[in-house]
Each structure stands twice: as structure tokens, then as C-alpha cells.
Amino acid sequence: MVELLQSQGNRYKVSNILNYNNNISNLAGQQHFNNGIENKKILQTNNDQRITTTTAPKNKPNKVNKSGFVVYEEANFYISSRYHILKMLGKGSYGIVCSALDLTNRDNPVPIAIKKVTNIFTKDILLKRAVRELKLMRFFKGHKNIVNLYELDIVYCIPYDGLYCFQELADYDLARVIHSSAQFSEFHIKNFLYQILCGVKYIHSADVIHRDLKPGNILINHQGNLKICDFGLARGISPKFMKSKPNSITNYVATRWYRAPELILSRKKYSKAIDMWAVGCIFAELYARRALFMGSDIIHQATEILKVLGTPNRKIISSYGTSIAMELLNPPNPQYRPIPWNEILPYASNLALDLLGKLLCWDVLERYDVTQSIEHPFLIDIRDALDEPVCLAPFDFSFENTAITLNDYKILIHEEVESFKIERFGNSYKEQLHKGGNLVSSNQQ
Numbered sequence: 001m002v003e004l005l006q007s008q009g010n011r012y013k014v015s016n017i018l019n020y021n022n023n024i025s026n027l028a029g030q031q032h033f034n035n036g037i038e039n040k041k042i043l044q045t046n047n048d049q050r051i052t053t054t055t056a057p058k059n060k061p062n063k064v065n066k067s068g069f070v071v072y073e074e075a076n077f078y079i080s081s082r083y084h085i086l087k088m089l090g091k092g093s094y095g096i097v098c099s100a101l102d103l104t105n106r107d108n109p110v111p112i113a114i115k116k117v118t119n120i121f122t123k124d125i126l127l128k129r130a131v132r133e134l135k136l137m138r139f140f141k142g143h144k145n146i147v148n149l150y151e152l153d154i155v156y157c158i159p160y161d162g163l164y165c166f167q168e169l170a171d172y173d174l175a176r177v178i179h180s181s182a183q184f185s186e187f188h189i190k191n192f193l194y195q196i197l198c199g200v201k202y203i204h205s206a207d208v209i210h211r212d213l214k215p216g217n218i219l220i221n222h223q224g225n226l227k228i229c230d231f232g233l234a235r236g237i238s239p240k241f242m243k244s245k246p247n248s249i250t251n252y253v254a255t256r257w258y259r260a261p262e263l264i265l266s267r268k269k270y271s272k273a274i275d276m277w278a279v280g281c282i283f284a285e286l287y288a289r290r291a292l293f294m295g296s297d298i299i300h301q302a303t304e305i306l307k308v309l310g311t312p313n314r315k316i317i318s319s320y321g322t323s324i325a326m327e328l329l330n331p332p333n334p335q336y337r338p339i340p341w342n343e344i345l346p347y348a349s350n351l352a353l354d355l356l357g358k359l360l361c362w363d364v365l366e367r368y369d370v371t372q373s374i375e376h377p378f379l380i381d382i383r384d385a386l387d388e389p390v391c392l393a394p395f396d397f398s399f400e401n402t403a404i405t406l407n408d409y410k411i412l413i414h415e416e417v418e419s420f421k422i423e424r425f426g427n428s429y430k431e432q433l434h435k436g437g438n439l440v441s442s443n444q445q
């Protein structure tokens, strides 16, 4: 049976994403957008369609060694025997994510996700990414819409080497839900959007930009709780810690389909508005059930945006100041008229379309920021303004000014894991350090 989202009263609940037969008339236009994506379904339409449906590694560990660690060959994991690997959830260019059980309390095993970030000791870009991700996950720990970090480890021995992040386990990511045949109403979309915005509000309040918001980086569980994950591309932008390093901050490649037009066409690259563009793309995708702008390269990406938003005005074109913008946006290249949002998403309400238009607009200064978006009337009936925390201080990224060499970053990551453990396990970890049982370096071989 296909999983569907269920609402209860005014409060949002997805207690049973399965078996929901509510009226979905406001999604009537969905078929139009589903055309052509049938064969791209990621979720199976049976009861066992969690995120955990991807290939399972052989989950038989080798013998436990003297330090109490085991090897899982297929995933190349070397972890404490208190974890039992269940399945591989995802394998990307930066690492592998598996679901597992934490058997610390054998009577009450806790399901977790283990993300292993690989190649960090050979590729400095990956090491920097890992340090950043780690620091940010620690900084944002505890917010209900940001994935929670339970434990960390570094393993040095090849081929198991990498940073192991033990996180709370989610049932799906939003990409899987969007591209499944699960049906949801505007009420669910509203709740998804609100939770994404609460997470983004927290992130932006620390003067951090996520820079890779997309459905695959938003996790969701059966209760309908959304969590933003994957801070590998995130950056701090607080002027307080900014030393002029413009090249390193501009030099990144976020997922193209969610990339703001100014990222493609201008030189001004790092503002919180790029996350708001991505939120707009995700919002539209929740209705359309396919990405809104699916460019196969950056010119195609910009053209897809042009076809919907229409050609921007002269002021915006000249503000970009790049030859690619001049060529693409001016005649003899075609000049486009905007398509009204209600023609693109005919089944979305006027309020939803109004907010969408405020997020997906050319002008960065006009684009709604996270506070304006949360305050938009579309969200008024589900908003809990008293439960939208912000960070009290900006994220300190000054380590990026001082850490230069690969070795600096190796030391940083080691220190980061140690201080996480001290913070988490307090005196018991410190005692272990004194006895020479350093939990981190015990894995070094």
C-alpha cells in the first residue's frame, strides 16, 4: 500500500504515512507533472518502503578485535561493536551512510544513521569540508529541524579511514517522498515548508548559509518531522569573522537545479538569499513532484529559469556584470515573458503561489528572507511563533583564517572530535584519556 501523509486536527501528524485516503482534490493537477517520472520512482509501493530499501551491505561483522571494534567489509566500516549495521542508505562522492542499531542497552537498541566521510586524509578539500560539517553540526545540535549528532569517531586505518558521524536516523529523505507515489495535501506541504523555514531561520540567525538545500538533504520521519542535514558546503558569513578570502568562499558547486540565478550569472555569490531560492525550488517541487528547473548545464539551467520568470529587467542584468549574463539575457537571444505561477502550479492556493513568487524572483533584494517567509499569511494557521528559536551568537569560522595546511586541518578535526567527546561524555571520557584509552586515537593503526 502506498504511504500517504495524514493530518490530525490542526496539528500535523504523519503517524501512519501508509493508508491515507483523504481528499486530495487540490493535487488534482498533479498527473500533469507526474508525466514522465513514473519510471524514476525511488520508493517501492509496498509497506516496506523506508529509506532503508537501498542495497544492504553484508551485515556480518568480522570478529571483534581487542579494542572492541569490528569491520563491515561491504561498507568499509570499522566501528565499535556496540553498533550493528543494518543497511546502506546512500553512497555519494563524499562517503557512505548506513542505518544501524546502537546496542549499548541491549534491551533497548537505538536506531541510528552512521555517515562515514571518506578520503579526508588524502584530499584536503574533503578534509576542510568534513571539519566545517562537523563544527556546524555541533553548533546547531539540538534544534528540532536539524539532524542531531550523537557521537563521532575518526578511523585512520586504510581502507576504513574517515570521519564517522553517528546521527539520529530518519525514515526517508524528502527526495524519496516527493518522487514516490505518496500523496499529500497542501496542508502537508505547508507543514513541510514551515519546518524547513524553522531550520533555515536557526541556521541563518547564526550567519551561516547552508548552500546545498535540496530534497535529498532534508530528512523526514514517520511522525512528519523534517530535519536539515548535510552541512558539507555550508559557510559562515558573519562579518565579525570575515578576513578577505573571497576565492575560497565563492569556489563551490552546489546542486545545479537548486542554484540561485545570481550564483550562475553574477559574481556576487554568498548571501542568505541563495538558500531562500533553494527553499522556493523545494516548495514548488512539493506541488509539482518534479524539480522546477532541471538544467543539464548552467546555460540550460539559466534558460529554464528564464522561461518561467521571464527575462529580468535591465537593472538586474547590468548588476550581474558578467559576459555570460550579457550574452544570455540580451537580444539576439530570445526575450521571455514570465509565466503566471497559477499556470505552472494550477492546484496550489493563491497564498502559496504568492509566497512562491516572493521566493523565486530575480532580484536578491526583493526575494523574501526567512523571517518574511515564516511571517507570510500562507503559514499563519500552523505557525507557532513562540517556538522558532534563533542562535544567540554567529558561528565562528575564524579557524578558516588560521588553518592553512592539510596538517592544520588534521589537527583541527582531531581536536574537534576530542572536544565533542569531552562535552558529551564529560568526566568518564576524561578518565579514559588519563588511563591512556583515547577513544579517538585507539582506532589508529
Ligand SMILES: Nc1ncnc2c1ncn2[C@@H]1O[C@H](COP(=O)(O)OP(=O)(O)O)[C@@H](O)[C@H]1O
Residues within 6 Å of the ligand: 051, 089, 090, 091, 092, 093, 094, 095, 097, 113, 115, 147, 167, 168, 169, 170, 171, 172, 173, 216, 217, 219, 229, 230, 232
Ligand atoms: N540521519 C540520516 N537518516 C537517514 N538517512 C540519512 C541520514 N543522513 C543521510 N541520509 C541519507 O544519505 C544521503 C547522503 O547523506 P548526506 O549527509 O546528504 O551526505 P552527502 O554529503 O554524501 O550528500 C541523504 O541524501 C539521505 O538519503
Ligand SMILES: [Mg+2]
Residues within 6 Å of the ligand: 216, 217, 230
Ligand atoms: Mg547530501
